[in-house]
Amino acid sequence: MFHNSTYHIKKDDKVKILTGKDSGKIGKVLKVIKKKDSALVEKINIVKRHSKSRAKDRPGEIVEIEAPIHLSNIMLMCDKCMKPSRVKMLRLEDGKKKRVCKNCDEIIDK
Structure with missing residues (x-):
C-alpha cells in the first residue's frame, strides 16, 4: 500500500x-480513493x-457501476504529446508543486 x-x-x-480486461482504454478519473490507493475511471472496469x-x-x-x-x-x-507518461513533480519559485510530463517536459497542472 502506498498511502502517499x-x-x-x-x-x-x-x-x-495498463492491465486487466480494459487495458488500452482511455477514460476520465471520477474519484481518487486514497485509503485504497485506487481510482474510479469513467466507463472503465464496469461490474454488475x-x-x-x-x-x-x-x-x-x-x-452496472x-x-x-x-x-x-x-x-x-x-x-x-497525447501519450501515456510518467510524471515528475516540480516545485516552482512561489512554492507550488506542479506535475510535469517526463516525455515532453510540459506542465500538466495549469
Whole structure:
C-alpha cells in the first residue's frame, strides 16, 4: 500500500488503463480513493451489482457501476504529446508543486 501524501493521478485527469480486461482504454478519473490507493475511471472496469427490491412497487434490479482500479494499473495521459507518461513533480519559485510530463517536459497542472 502506498498511502502517499502526493499522488500522480487527480480527479478529472485523462488516464490510460495498463492491465486487466480494459487495458488500452482511455477514460476520465471520477474519484481518487486514497485509503485504497485506487481510482474510479469513467466507463472503465464496469461490474454488475444486484439490488434487492425495497418495496412492492420497486422491483430488484441489476445495476452496472464502475469498480475501483489500482493506481499502479493506470497511467496519466499528457495533453500535449497525447501519450501515456510518467510524471515528475516540480516545485516552482512561489512554492507550488506542479506535475510535469517526463516525455515532453510540459506542465500538466495549469
